[in-house]
Amino acid sequence: MPLTRQEVRVVALAKLRLAPGQIFWDLGTGTGAVAVEAARLLRPEGKVYAVERDLKRVAVARANASRWELGNLAILEGEAPEVLLSLPSPHRVFVGGSGGKLGPILKVVGERLLPGGRVAITGVTLDTLWEAYRWADTSGWEAELLGMTLVRGEKVGSRCLLKGGNPIFLVVAEKPGEGR
Amino acid sequence: MPLTRQEVRVVALAKLRLAPGQIFWDLGTGTGAVAVEAARLLRPEGKVYAVERDLKRVAVARANASRWELGNLAILEGEAPEVLLSLPSPHRVFVGGSGGKLGPILKVVGERLLPGGRVAITGVTLDTLWEAYRWADTSGWEAELLGMTLVRGEKVGSRCLLKGGNPIFLVVAEKPGEGR
Amino acid sequence: MPLTRQEVRVVALAKLRLAPGQIFWDLGTGTGAVAVEAARLLRPEGKVYAVERDLKRVAVARANASRWELGNLAILEGEAPEVLLSLPSPHRVFVGGSGGKLGPILKVVGERLLPGGRVAITGVTLDTLWEAYRWADTSGWEAELLGMTLVRGEKVGSRCLLKGGNPIFLVVAEKPGEGR
Amino acid sequence: MPLTRQEVRVVALAKLRLAPGQIFWDLGTGTGAVAVEAARLLRPEGKVYAVERDLKRVAVARANASRWELGNLAILEGEAPEVLLSLPSPHRVFVGGSGGKLGPILKVVGERLLPGGRVAITGVTLDTLWEAYRWADTSGWEAELLGMTLVRGEKVGSRCLLKGGNPIFLVVAEKPGEGR
Secondary structure: OOOOOHHHHHHHHHHHOOOOOOEEEEEOOOOOHHHHHHHHHHOOOOEEEEEEOOHHHHHHHHHHHHOOOOOOEEEEEOOOOHHHHHOOOOOEEEEOOOOOOHHHHHHHHHHHOOOOOEEEEEEOEHHHHHHHHHHHHHOOOEEEEEEEEEEEEEEEOOEEEEEEOOOEEEEEEEOOOOOO | OOOOOHHHHHHHHHHHOOOOOOEEEEEOOOOOHHHHHHHHHHOOOOEEEEEEOOHHHHHHHHHHHHOOOOOOEEEEEOOOOHHHHHOOOOOEEEEOOOOOOHHHHHHHHHHHOOOOOEEEEEEOEHHHHHHHHHHHHHOOOEEEEEEEEEEEEEEEOOEEEEEEOOOEEEEEEEOOOOOO | OOOOOHHHHHHHHHHHOOOOOOEEEEEOOOOOHHHHHHHHHHOOOOEEEEEEOOHHHHHHHHHHHHOOOOOOEEEEEOOOOHHHHHOOOOOEEEEOOOOOOHHHHHHHHHHHOOOOOEEEEEEOEHHHHHHHHHHHHHOOOEEEEEEEEEEEEEEEOOEEEEEEOOOEEEEEEEOOOOOO | OOOOOHHHHHHHHHHHOOOOOOEEEEEOOOOOHHHHHHHHHHOOOOEEEEEEOOHHHHHHHHHHHHOOOOOOEEEEEOOOOHHHHHOOOOOEEEEOOOOOOHHHHHHHHHHHOOOOOEEEEEEOEHHHHHHHHHHHHHOOOEEEEEEEEEEEEEEEOOEEEEEEOOOEEEEEEEOOOOOO
């Protein structure tokens, strides 16, 4: 199962405003769902670099990606922020997981993101939400904080139980400057 | 564990506006949490009749109630609406569970509730919510529909995960007429 | 402002699973946001028919659509379900508004939707939610009920107020049969 | 209108577990709703000290309180934490508003709260939520974080619109030690 649910993925990608030819970093790609979707939206010229430190997840992400024959998606085993040094600077960044290193990762993203570039950070803990919000707020970038709580109907006998889930937060920020 | 969570119980009881000397029906009392709380608020003259069809739950509710030495609480094994025939007419009714018989139960509650009396119905399925809302709406009583979604912080390592739960709905209605 | 917010639009479109060449009905198109997005995703062969009974909204939707030079989008002034008679049968239907005629609209959608086709209905009232859910449930189609509650951060002085909004519900259903 | 809604007040008071004879501080009492309710629950021996820095609100709170003839409620014009120096140490504290001084207030509460005492802090901004959570977490007290999102049905024509509101957060913490 993808770490980031479909509803959150599509909202995050919509807020990132993908456009042809962009460089996209997907940090903590998990099963690769965001990376695959971004690669499909950005092909043929745009390029997606998906980073994951967990070997098993890298294998799952590569298996998922192989079904789509995406020549513009590279799934890299490695840990952010170190692995980012070797990647071209991005127009768009999605942070789906940060392995306890959100601070150092956002520092690098702040430096490497191209002018006019956008970053979306997901959080399910109060700590991540606060850290992402504070980073966006103090960096003076235009930022948006969004929380999503989803309820799903589940048939129990003849009745429709309303099942809730954990709220998920998104912090989306745009780096000042001309760009796309 | 009580079927109705603490937060929902206290909100429901606040909206029922208990006052000394009232007769209170607690239908589908489960572990007896609402009944015990109501009996404490209504003692010494007010009286609580708690109904439960599940034998094991009746035992649990009686064990819970015994800790409080409440002389004004009767926990009855039986099924609503049939068992209601033998009870004195209520000023207040809480419907925490209806065993698939919400329609017949609300019919009896509509007839037996004293003028100015109030009823609160909890629901976790869309079906119960709709049935309770429709009943209150078509009966022409003043009614309120409230949904509550709770999020709880849960420590996971050093972080605070925000855990969601199922939404719970309350329909509260007041029968027209002078009364309390 | 669009009647259906961006977050709900992208989730609904994702669940509708658009594919090249499809016929798409957007009923109660409002300012045309869903229709424009669908037309962009379906061009060049796919075709979007957007229906709106309010003349002013039709004008707004046409103005919005004109910016995109979409040859595959027709915005029709008229009322569902009557206006649907003249349209080709759809692979996908989005019901963003129904003007109090959800029952008759869903009857026509049930008949006209192609095998394997999908419909998404949005609702902000309990009545619409119930009617859409019941229709999907009794028609025996595979269906999904989703509620979304969004929270937005709003800067008030130096603080970030968490602003809630009305919950929005989606009922998505797939007609049995082979198709796309 | 009370600053803290009924549903939040009753949940906060339930979590504070009031008992006869306690000293209760209500900081940022606003219109006095929490203070009045606490004074009713704690009378006759328990005592409530309600603090408010806004003169108009003090007048409103006093007018509201006068209807209840509560001999155990003092509404004090003044600003926390300074005004707290003159008050007896509390068993229970409710922080409904902090006028930007939550840090200093919690420092005093941490020192003055009696062993086994409980404090509940409400927050509607991410900043207050984080500050209250961090304070409780680092002080090593047993703490609970609760968020409540309420939905209310509102009749619009013959339909029931589901209206959302801002989420409200509660941080409740208990000071270690024997006490009540």
